Amino acid sequence: MLLTCPHCGFSREIPEEQTTATTPVNVQCPGCHELFVFDPLQSAAPNGEEAPGAPDFVFKPRAVAEADLPKAGFWIRAAAAFVDSLISGALQGVILFLFAGLLNLLLHGYDSDSMVMVCLAWLLGSAVGAVYYVYFTAFGGQTPGKMALRIKVVRTDSSSLTLGRAFYREIIGKFVSGIILGIGYLMIAFDDKKQGLHDRMADTYVVRLDSRNNRP
Known part of the structure; x- marks a missing residue:
């Protein structure tokens, strides 16, 4: 069987005895080291080229991948966002209060209403x-x-979230979702995989963990 990495196109002939699993497994590509899901029951013919003498793919046991869990819809995500807004708002208030107190100690009589202080x-x-x-x-x-x-929040291929991808999703992606009149957020309600524009940009899903116990 010729197995191909969907990330970089690396291909290698895999002996049948290495693919005895009947359920999806995680596979680590020896070329780009990214993880992808291999389903032996739904494998399709690859289009990459084999690299003779290259290291083998690494098969890793895979129970229920988080990306396969039911996706969280618009309202539960809105509720989570509301909770986060309260917590982050309180945190911002405390830090700004401490910041103002520090400035008052260091700069006696500073103008708290000046444009510089506001900025x-x-x-x-x-x-x-x-x-x-x-x-x-x-x-x-x-x-x-x-x-x-x-x-x-999980990656669509169940690989680990990185700090860079989290920044891209939370800062850049959400800025784009919001600046187009919030349409990027409304997409969650109508998308078949419940992805907002920022999810699509960062290749992420938001899944419901309470469904994990209901999976076989």
């Missing part, structure tokens, strides 16, 4: 919000709001 406060608040969403998404796929609602 500094806005930048600091934005930075706190960005760190909140990017950090929690990159390290675990769940902000506190998503934890509370039992939903999670």
Whole structure:
């Protein structure tokens, strides 16, 4: 059987005894080292070229991949976003309060209403919000709001989320989703895989973890 990596096109002939699994398994490509899902019951003819003498694909046991779990819809994601907005807003308020107190100690009599101070406060608040969403998404796929609602951001191929991809999804992707009159967010309600524009840009799903216990 000739197995092809969907990420880089690397192909290699795999002995049948290496593909004895009857359920989907994770496979690590020796070329690009990305993970992809191999389903022996639905494998199709590849179109890549074999690289003689190259290392073999690495087959890894795969139970129920998170990307295969039922997708979280618009309203549960909106509820999680509301919870996150309360938490991040409170966090921003505390940090801005401490920042103002520090400035008062260092700069006696500073004008808190000046344009410079307003811009500094806005930048600091934005930075706190960005760190909140990017950090929690990159390290675990769940902000506190998503934890509370039992939903999670995962890659479409079940590989690990990186800090760069989390930044791309949470900052750039969500900016694009919002700047087009929120249409990028509304896509979640109508997309068959419940993906917003930012999900499509970052190749992510948001799945329901409470469905894990109902899977075989």
